[in-house]
Amino acid sequence: MRDVAVLGVGLNKKWGELWEMSLRDIFTEAALNALDDAGVDRVDSMVVGCMTGGLFVGQEHLGSLLSDYLGMNPAAATRVESACASGGAAFRQGFLEVASGASDLVLVGGVEKMTDVSGDEATYALSAASDMEYEAYNGITFPGLYALIARAHMHQFGTTREQLAHVSVKNHRHGAKNPVAQYPFEITLQDVLASVMVADPLHILDCSPITDGAAAAILCPVEMAQKISKQPVVKVLASAQASGTIALHSRKDLTWFESTAKAAEKAYKMAGKGPEDLHVVEAHDCFTIAEIIVIEALGLAEHGKGGQAAESGMTALGGRIPVNTSGGLKSKGHPVGATGVAQVVEITRQLRGESGARQVKGARVGLTQNMGGTGGSSIVHIFETV
Amino acid sequence: MRDVAVLGVGLNKKWGELWEMSLRDIFTEAALNALDDAGVDRVDSMVVGCMTGGLFVGQEHLGSLLSDYLGMNPAAATRVESACASGGAAFRQGFLEVASGASDLVLVGGVEKMTDVSGDEATYALSAASDMEYEAYNGITFPGLYALIARAHMHQFGTTREQLAHVSVKNHRHGAKNPVAQYPFEITLQDVLASVMVADPLHILDCSPITDGAAAAILCPVEMAQKISKQPVVKVLASAQASGTIALHSRKDLTWFESTAKAAEKAYKMAGKGPEDLHVVEAHDCFTIAEIIVIEALGLAEHGKGGQAAESGMTALGGRIPVNTSGGLKSKGHPVGATGVAQVVEITRQLRGESGARQVKGARVGLTQNMGGTGGSSIVHIFETV
Secondary structure, three states, X not given: OOOEEEEEEEEOOOOEOOOOOOHHHHHHHHHHHHHHHHOOOOOOEEEEEOOOHHHHHOOOOHHHHHHHHHOOOOOEEEXXXXXXXXXXXXXXXHHHHHHHOOOOOEEEEEEEOOOOOOHHHHHHHHHOOOOOOOOHHHOOOHXXXXXXHHHHHHHHHOOOHHHHHHHHHHHHHHHOOOOOOOOOOOOOHHHHHHOOEEEOOEEHHHEOOOOEEEEEEEEEEHHHXXXXXXXXXXXXXXXXXXXXXXXXXXXXXXXXXXXXXXXXXXXXXXXXXXXXXXXXXXXXXXXXXXXXXXHHHOOOOOOOXXXXXXXXXXXXXXXXXXXXXXXXXXXXXXXXXHXXXXXXXXXXXXXXOOOHHHOOOOOOEEEEEEEEOOOOEEEEEEEEEO | OOOEEEEEEEEOOOOEOOOOOOHHHHHHHHHHHHHHHHOOOOOOEEEEEOOOHHHHHOOOOHHHHHHHHHOOOOOEEEEEEEOEOHHHHHHHHHHHHHHHOOOOOEEEEEEEOOOOOOHHHHHHHHHOOOOOOOOHHHOOOHHHHHHHHHHHHHHHHOOOHHHHHHHHHHHHHHHOOOOOOOOOOOOOHHHHHHOOEXXXXXXXXXXXXXXXXXXXXXXXXXXXXXXXXXXXXXXXXXXXXXXXXXXXXXXXXXXXXXXXHHHHHHHHHHHOOOHHHOXXXXXXXXXXXXXXXXXXXXXXXXXXXXXHHHHHOOOOOOOOOOEOOOOHHHHHOOOHHXXXXXXXXXXXXXXXXXXXXXXXXXXXXXXXXXXXXOOOEEEEEEEEEO
C-alpha cells in the first residue's frame, strides 16, 4: 500500500439552514475550497459521502451530479453511504483508491441538505439509519434509541444527567470559537437541563441539530504531497472500519459501541499508536451519550467512566485530550453525510497548526471517529504530521 | 497493486416480484450462494451496491444491516451508489480494497427491492438517477429521456424501429436459457412493435422491467485464488469508471455515452486488450437504444452502426461477439443496484465454462459495462481466465 496524505481540506463558509443553496451548490463550495487549499485544479477520482439524498432532496446518482457540476468529468465519481458515517466511509474508500495506486489525486467529499423537508420527514429519513423493519416502523425514533442507551449507561455505571450535559456545554464552548459552526455560542449546564425534553433523559440540547453543509478533502500519495504542498504534510496513518449490530435488540451490551472498539483496535494497530499518543480527537457526538461511550470505546476512558471526562475537563481544550475542538456535531452542526469528512478537516487543520483560538498546542497526532446509526458502523482514522 | 480474482459468485434462485422476501432476505440468499461457490465462510469486508433503499423500502445504512444479517460483523461494510451502476461501482470499490492490500477477502453485493412501491413511486425513485432539479421535476420520466436519445440516434444515423426491437428479441432469446431470469421466454419482432407505447419511440418491450433481486461476488488476490479455488481462476484484468454529464441538455452529442467510451478506453489500456480480444460481453441494456449505443462506445461497432449489430446476429449467441448472454437487463430483470454485480456473475460463469445452454464456446476474455442514469456514470471491467 502506498502512504497517503491529506493535501487539502475545505468546508462551507457557514453551516446551518442554507435555504438559498441547493445540494449541488453546498457541495461545490466546500469542494472548491479544498481544491484551493490543495493547490490543484483536477482530480482523478471523486468519492462523495451522503446518507440519503433520496429522502432529503429526491436526488441519487450524486457522484455523477457533483462531478459534472464541479467540472471534473470524466473523472470517476462514486457516492458512498453508511448512514451518519457516510463521510468517514467515503474517506476510507478514497484512501484505498490512492493506497492501491489506482489514482493519485482523489477528492473525498461529504454533503447533506437536510432542511428542505418537514420535521416529520427528517425524522423518517434519519430513522433509515436504524433497522427500519424492527425499530422505526414499530414506532421508535432515533433520539428514542439513544435515550435507551443513555438510560442503560446511567443505570449500569451511575452516569449522571449532569455529566451528559457537560458534553454539550464543552462542545458549545469549543464551537463558539469556530466561525463555520451552526450554533457558535456557549451554553450553560442549566440551559441543557432546562431545555425541552426530546426522549427522556435526552433534552434538545443533548441532540445534534439538522444541518445543511458539506466538507471536502483532497488525498494523494505522501511522496507527491511532500513535493507540491506548501503546508505541513498530514499523513493518514490508519484507516479502519467495523460493523456492529444495526438494531439495539441484538446487542449484548446496550452501553457499548462494539463497532467503534473494533475499528479503533484495528486503527491503533495499523498506526502503531495507542490512545495515549493522541493529541486531538474528533468523535461522533450525535447525542451527548454517544460521545461518552465513544471515548470509552476509543480507550480514552475506562468503560463506564466516560461520563467523568467532560465533567473533569479532560476532554476540553486545555485538558489531557481535547475532543471535538470543532464544536462537534452538537455545536458545529451535523449534515450527516458531511460529518465524517468535516472531522478530517478539523484534525488536518489542528495538525497543521491552523486552528486559531481553538488550536491544540503542538498537536501532531489526531484521530477521527465517525459512526453510523446507533453504532451499526464505525470508521476510525489516525493522522500524523510527517 | 495486487492482482485480483473473482473467487465465487451467486445470484438468487429467481429474480422477479419477490413479495415474500424482504431486501435483507434477497441479499442474503445471493450472498450465501456466492460464499458457497467461493468455498469460504468469512470475509474481511463487504461492499454493497444499492441505488435507493431510501426511496424503495425506507432503509439506508445497508452495509451495517446486511453485514449484521449475514453474520459478518465486525467486518467493514459499506454501501455504494451510482444509480443503475451501483453494482459496478461497488465491484470497483471491492477491487480497489483487495488491490490495495487492505483486505484479502471482500464480498461485493448488489441488491434492489423495487416492487414494494406503486408504479408512480417507482417512476419517481428511478428518476433520482437523472438531474432531478432540471429534468424529472420539470416532468420528464426516465423512459422519456431514453426516448429522446433513441429519436436522435434514428434521426442522425437512420437507426430503425425494427433494429431497436432486435435488441430485445435477442436478449429474450438468451434469457429464455437462463432460469434466474424474470422473463425467461422468447418474444418476436412483432411482439415488440405491437406492445404498448411508453415514450415514443420506446414500447414497453424496449424497456427493462422493475425487479427484485440481488447478486454477489467474492474477491481475493489471484495468488490466494490459485491456492484455494477448485474452479478456473478468473482474474480482473481492468477496472475503470468515468463520469459524463448527468443531464441530457448539457450533452454535446445525444447519441453517445461519453462516460462509457472513456471508461472503456481506460479499461482496454489497463487490460492490454482491445474490443477484438473479447469473447463475451454483458452490457447495460436498460432500454434497447442503450445497448445499441453502448456497443458503439465499447468499440464493438462503429458510431451510428450499433443498430445493425443485433439485426445481423453479430451480438447474438453464435455471432461474432455475444452480448448479454444472461438475457440482459431486459429479460433477466433489472434490480438496479444488483445489475452491475450480476453482470460479473454471468461473465465469471462464462469464463469458467459453466453457462450450459448459453455458453460461449472457449470464452476466456469477457467484459462488463454498467451504466448509471442516461450515462452520467459508467463502469467497465475486463476479466480473463488465468
